[in-house]
Amino acid sequence: xxxxxxxxxxxxxxxxxxxxxxxxxxxxxxxxxxxxxxxxxxxxxxxxxxxxxxxxxxxxxxxxxxxxxxxxxxxxxxxxxxxxxxxxxxxxxxxxxxxxxxxxxxxxxxxxxxxxxxxxxxxxxxxxxxxxxxxxxxxxxxxxxxxxxxxxxxxxxxxxxxxxxxxxxxxxxxxxxxxxxxxxxxxxxxxxxxxxxxxxxxxxxxxxxxxxxxxxxxxxxxxxxxxxxxxxxxxxxxxxxxxxxxxxxxxxxxxxxxxxxxxxxxxxxxxxxxxxxxxxxxxxxxxxxxxxxxxxxxxxxxxxxxxxxxxxxxxxxxxxxxxxxxxxxxxxxxxxxxxxxxxxxxxxxxxxxxxxxxxxxxxxxxxxxxxxxxxxxxxxxxxxxxxxxxxxxxxxxxxxxxxxxxxxxxxxxxxxxxxxxxxxxxxxxxxxxxxx
Numbered sequence: 109x110x111x112x113x114x115x116x117x118x119x120x121x122x123x124x125x126x127x128x129x130x131x132x133x134x135x136x137x138x139x140x141x142x143x144x145x146x147x148x149x150x151x152x153x154x155x156x157x158x159x160x161x162x163x164x165x166x167x168x169x170x171x172x173x174x175x176x177x178x179x180x181x182x183x184x185x186x187x188x189x190x191x192x193x194x195x196x197x198x199x200x201x202x203x204x205x206x207x208x209x210x211x212x213x214x215x216x217x218x219x220x221x222x223x224x225x226x227x228x229x230x231x232x233x234x235x236x237x238x239x240x241x242x243x244x245x246x247x248x249x250x251x252x253x254x255x256x257x258x259x260x261x262x263x264x265x266x267x268x269x270x271x272x273x274x275x276x277x278x279x280x281x282x283x284x285x286x287x288x289x290x291x292x293x294x295x296x297x298x299x300x301x302x303x304x305x306x307x308x309x310x311x312x313x314x315x316x317x318x319x320x321x322x323x324x325x326x327x328x329x330x331x332x333x334x335x336x337x338x339x340x341x342x343x344x345x346x347x348x349x350x351x352x353x354x355x356x357x358x359x360x361x362x363x364x365x366x367x368x369x370x371x372x373x374x375x376x377x378x379x380x381x382x383x384x385x386x387x388x389x390x391x392x393x394x395x396x397x398x399x400x401x402x403x404x405x406x407x408x409x410x411x412x413x414x415x416x417x418x419x420x421x422x423x424x425x426x427x428x429x430x431x432x433x434x435x436x437x438x439x440x441x442x443x444x445x446x447x448x449x450x451x452x453x454x455x456x457x458x459x460x461x462x463x464x465x466x467x468x469x470x471x472x473x474x475x476x477x478x479x480x481x482x483x484x485x486x487x488x489x490x491x492x493x494x495x496x497x498x499x500x501x502x503x504x505x506x507x508x509x510x511x512x513x514x515x516x517x518x519x520x521x522x523x524x525x526x527x528x529x530x531x532x533x534x535x536x537x538x539x540x541x542x543x544x
Contacts, residue, residue: 114223115208115221116221116224116229116253117219117221117222117253117255117258118207118219118220118250118251118252119251119256119259119260120203120217120218120220120240120248120249120250120263121216121249121267122216122247123246123248124154124155124157124247127142127144127156128246129246130185131156132244132245132246133540134529137183140156140158140181140182140183141158141180141181141183142155142158142159142183142184143155143156143183143184143185144186145185145186145187145527146187147368148369148370149170149184150169151168151170152173153187154166162180185528185529188528190534190535191529191531191533192215193215194534196216199216199244199246200212200218204220206220206222206232206236207220207221207222208222208223222252226283229280229282233250233252233278236248237250237278248277249263249266249278249279250263250278250279251263251264251266251280252280252282253281254281255345255348255349255350257342257352258281258345261281261293261301261320261346262281263279264300265292266279290321293319293324294319294321295319296320297309297319297320298312298313298320298322298323301320301342301346303339304323304342323343324347328340363462363463364462364465365391365460365461366391366394366459367387367459367460369457370383370456370457373411373412374409374455375451375454376451376452377446377451380455380458381445383445383458384407384438384441384442384445384460385438385441387460388405388434388441388442389437389438390460391460391462392432392433392437392462393434395432395437395462395465399467400432401430401431401465401466402431402432402462402465403429403430403464403466404426405424405440405460406444406460406462406463407423408458409421409422409458409459410458411456412454419455421445421448421449423445424463425440425441425444430466441460445458
């Protein structure tokens, strides 16, 4: 493999992220089967290794599992997105100290650049893993290689060999024993490659390509002619040629969406106005955090497919100017929904979508002029969204807001979170207490 100084890629991934976040503040969950549930405690979205050993799968409905939970010693937790988001930010900030550059890939994954010899990069990966465990208490695995696809593969090796002392959570393709990587790729199916889904895997198999090694050795141009330039890049990356662009080379998000299912149906226009008030402000906060402005607000609401004829409604409203102002966006959402919803219909879900996004224009953020939106009759302060964002960032998401969106105690329609853990790091009233 050589030992020359150069650039290396590391993919750092928090193991069983949601479950690990729950265990961090509740050590009683260690070595017990734990599942984290989706919105309204509907389905399993994360599993501890012990829960996987019970045969539990992602997507299984909780109501099917609940009768056996006590006998299995299974613990369920509602999704605590406030906790997960805060711990993710802490992990990414710490990882950024170790790399020459960083690309956050998802809530629990980040690519970072390392320099030095392959042996030095491997040692840095080990130090990084120990640093995350020491400062944040979360377990991570590190995969190191020359390309992003190979780094994903290396991380897969590290994560799936937890008891191998030689790996110990960190695997480098460049430092692997001679022939080890090739033998492993010959055993793994092509669908284990990052970005190769089941349909592509089935088509590859029909063409005689079944393993990761066979995909690596395929002729890139031939793959492109039968699939796409994306899969061609994957083949090149498996061969050690870096060609997947960084995230900052891609266009930004096309829209911002905040949508939820209700714990109980919303049937009155007054309750739906509260919903739009809260959702509009959440969407506006996300928009402002991205440094974006929106030109269109779209609202949607729908009924359960089991309640008879489809009662879905939607409406789009064009804002006078691009804005992230929470008052303008919220009033537009409330007014749009008022014009299309039907009183007495049991709506079980709703959402607010902001589209026509563009970057904020310095000095021209435009919080004036929204009086043209239905129901708006005052001009807000120019930097209101910044003030709201700073207060929420310091005191929590329910510390301040407009109407129902600023109350800690929400309506009866809010998302069911029966097994929610405290927001240990984002709400003062729920800070953990340590006694000596």
